[in-house]
Amino acid sequence: MPELPEVETTKRGIEPFLVGATIAGVVVRNKHLRWPAQVPQALAGQPITRVGRRAKYILITTPIGTLIVHLGMSGSLRLVDAQAPVKTHDHIDLQLSSGHCLRYNDPRRFGSFHFHTSDPAEHWLLTDLGPEPLSNNFSGEHLFQQSRRRRIAVKSHIMDSKIVVGVGNIYAAEALFSAGIRPTVQACRVTRVGYDRLASQISRILARAIQVGGTTLRDFVGSDGQPGYFRQSLNVYGRAGEPCRVCASLLKGMVLGQRSTVYCPKCQKTSGWR
């Protein structure tokens, strides 16, 4: 599933080709995505003024409104030549005046296209979202304040998009390891110092993943290569039963909030203070 770094990589990859280009035509071959795709024909003739991202949504703005695109489980947006042959699962095209075409492919069709004519921040998909993890609005203080009455596991707390967006399962597990906090500790029991450390690890790990994703940009644009994860640098995710890279204890796997999680029983003992 594309996570925040892959979505940011996609956004950065397509942005230079889209901003300033005019949409020459719209082709919807299959609108049956998670919700019926909203890609109005009226977009033809409209210039693209901005490409943005909010959480895992890519925002493509024109003077008449904004397309709010989610890649779902298996979606991808690629820039192809307007003449490129259509493949299976190529559901939506935005043809550009430049001769390029922004093509949406999604085998499992859990992605979505919404069209919103006013400020996208007010769209129902986006109104309840917490701060961006790489913005100034995100901090240990924020995580701490939002956790005081929450008895859920700290891992579930940081994966809640109302608290902070874009912290997927991999990044939550890795940030908790780097912060030395056990994933199962109740959110309300993690200390302020613990949340400071956790917030800075979340930002660091996501920033690094975006950086690594960025190295695949050249493969990504104009081909069908998907942005890669940063698997080579994972400390705990997917490593249950293997030795901890810090203390050599065997990493423990478990299921928490219906998601698999892995932690080091020795390095992640505490609720924040060590």
Ligand SMILES: [Zn+2]
């Ligand atoms: Zn360890």
